[in-house]
Amino acid sequence: MNEVLKKSDGPTGRRTEAKAVRRQQLIEATIDSIARHGIGGTTMSSVTEGAGLSIGLVNFHFKTKQKLLEETLLYLAREHHEQWKKAHRADGQSAAQKLEAIVASHFHPRICTQRKLSVWFAFYGEAGRRDVYRSLIEDIDTERFETTIALIREIRDSGGYTGPAPRQVALGLESLYDGMWLNILLYPSEYRRTAGKDHVMAYLASLYPRHFATPAPDARWI
Amino acid sequence: MNEVLKKSDGPTGRRTEAKAVRRQQLIEATIDSIARHGIGGTTMSSVTEGAGLSIGLVNFHFKTKQKLLEETLLYLAREHHEQWKKAHRADGQSAAQKLEAIVASHFHPRICTQRKLSVWFAFYGEAGRRDVYRSLIEDIDTERFETTIALIREIRDSGGYTGPAPRQVALGLESLYDGMWLNILLYPSEYRRTAGKDHVMAYLASLYPRHFATPAPDARWI
Amino acid sequence: MNEVLKKSDGPTGRRTEAKAVRRQQLIEATIDSIARHGIGGTTMSSVTEGAGLSIGLVNFHFKTKQKLLEETLLYLAREHHEQWKKAHRADGQSAAQKLEAIVASHFHPRICTQRKLSVWFAFYGEAGRRDVYRSLIEDIDTERFETTIALIREIRDSGGYTGPAPRQVALGLESLYDGMWLNILLYPSEYRRTAGKDHVMAYLASLYPRHFATPAPDARWI
Amino acid sequence: MNEVLKKSDGPTGRRTEAKAVRRQQLIEATIDSIARHGIGGTTMSSVTEGAGLSIGLVNFHFKTKQKLLEETLLYLAREHHEQWKKAHRADGQSAAQKLEAIVASHFHPRICTQRKLSVWFAFYGEAGRRDVYRSLIEDIDTERFETTIALIREIRDSGGYTGPAPRQVALGLESLYDGMWLNILLYPSEYRRTAGKDHVMAYLASLYPRHFATPAPDARWI
DNA sequence: AATGAATGAGACTTCATTCAT
């Protein structure tokens, strides 16, 4: 993916690439390396070699390895954020459409790749102990969570549904996303992106049948 | 938890503690260390210090760090295996009861602890890349998966249900387990063990209502 | 002290500030950095940041770090040289007055500051091994030393004193300067510039009582 | 000097050398390296190579380079302390004899070597900024200083001398020690250990002539 | 003149592993 960026320089080109481009390049290389070797196996060398740059450059742009990892996590979180915000911001979207956009964002081809899921779970593996990582994406996570709750509440109230509290449903959704992600990561031959979305949408359809259509039967729950 | 095992020898040092006890002691210390410092932060020193033993001992019992990690993962997998097998083997259990036992095993107080979930996800974080870990527990996982499919098929056929194929339902269950686990690990104040089980059972009840009772409404999906 | 020199250019940047001014600016920043962080802790960055200039500039003006350090040492040595030469060159000065000027120069407020003493001893700490530094200031040191011997000889001969050879007295003086300097540097609350001079003058007075007045008793030896 | 300690091992010998011996060995190698290359030029490699050991060993025995340097400084301070304490503790010593022992300790062949003076001034060069070093030896320094004051007071009072306050004399002594040391270090061909002691004793003799004999005239002040 | 991104050697430090006792 970042092949096009690598070594795009002639003798004069390299130095003129904007600072932001370099950072992006290094972050992409970091994602590559984590996906391939895990966080533990990701070294400054593996990153800079992957980017076709010298090892000293990371310090220049990110100061420490820890900072590089944090920026990488943030990059993914922001990318995801952009993904659902785009649809959410669009005019003329109903609450149900907005909620579906959030669900869909989790399984969008740009977001839900083996490569990026690897990185998410690499961080989750560390996040159990490192509050640093958790607090980094807390704001972004919280925004999505609260937005989800608001949408669910709107749907429930407008549809006259009974059932679990919106907060409980939102928690259920989070859990579904993660479960699907992990299994798509670990068993990509068994679990597919599209089925992931159907899976989650089926859950919503079972709760709010007049707002969400049940996906094709066989896709139900996978 | 392993305090009672540590340094149980007097000044003369009964050096005859069974080999198995030492191994167990080291594995528990490994779990502790991974839960506290992650896999990357777990060193031979952090493990042996936690066990109150000398660093040279690990070489004797596990040969390499890699082996120690693998044995630790196997230990957790086997412990979980024992958990559901116990109920499964008991006489006079219906298919539904056996399936519920498998579900329940994932949320048993001995299995579903922050400490152990930490370790699971630490390994998952690595497993994205390391087939070693995946293949290690493949047999155990497969057994549970196939057993689950068989039970679901029995339930479905005996109840005259239509709906997704047993394999799809089993995949859905796996995904639900993992999603709950991750969220119990990351947000223990929001997600609870018992709700986790209810969550999954509600899913089964929605598919096979005559075999599974729907849990208390509010517990549905969390 | 070099605040007035820093970034004195407006937005358009009068880039025509004399070369000598830039060099001076960088040398002062070097002194600052050595005083604050030691020679080992002084980096091209710490110097250029202190001067409010870019790191590339040092290469232009000093070629290497080693050269910058050498020029800094030379700068201090020359400054000191100017200090005593001024009085020495003045007309109508007796030998005793000229010698006293040399002594006084060591404790002059412009010379004998914590900041500059730091730098001297930072270099002395290295000089034990680096003949480069020693040879750099050798000429300047030798001139002062020979001048001192000549003055002492003149005083001794004109006064009919017996006692140590002029060379020995000059060596004694050097030793006294350094001892006072080090202690003023390390324990500024105990040792003061003025007492330093009195200390040395008391020594000369004890040798050549008819040429030098003994300082106030209590100031003797500190 | 530590050649005798180096590589004294047969195949089995090395590992049995006591821990304290290893530390001593590494400290001696550190002194060597600082004397030869300065503190800035002293690396973990230069130390361990000098000791004929592997680079990883320093971490085992000293944890960090900083700690190694601190222990080295402490070692020198303690060695000096032992030196004057020995004479000071001996029975039947007069105050004057005890004071002379302190003076003599500064110029003892074991203490006053180029090699060790190098190290002292390397640290002094850093001490201007690093309070760590100063505080390390503060206790030892203070003890010597206070002891010196007490002895001077005893001498002065018993001899009915007038003159500077004991504290001032003690400060003067400190300054003389340092001045001599620096010049012995920088110009060993001009300054000698023995002359150093005579120099300082001449100072004491000038203050307390009935307690201290003036050294041979030509040795006076060098 | 001046900037600052880029390089890469080399420093410190960590840590799995070995092995004499």
Add this chain to the structure above:
DNA sequence: CATGAATGAAGTCTCATTCAT
């Protein structure tokens, strides 16, 4: 069985220096 001193490869980080702009 057990210890822990010793090794050395590998990692992170620093920093003098270069050079296109």
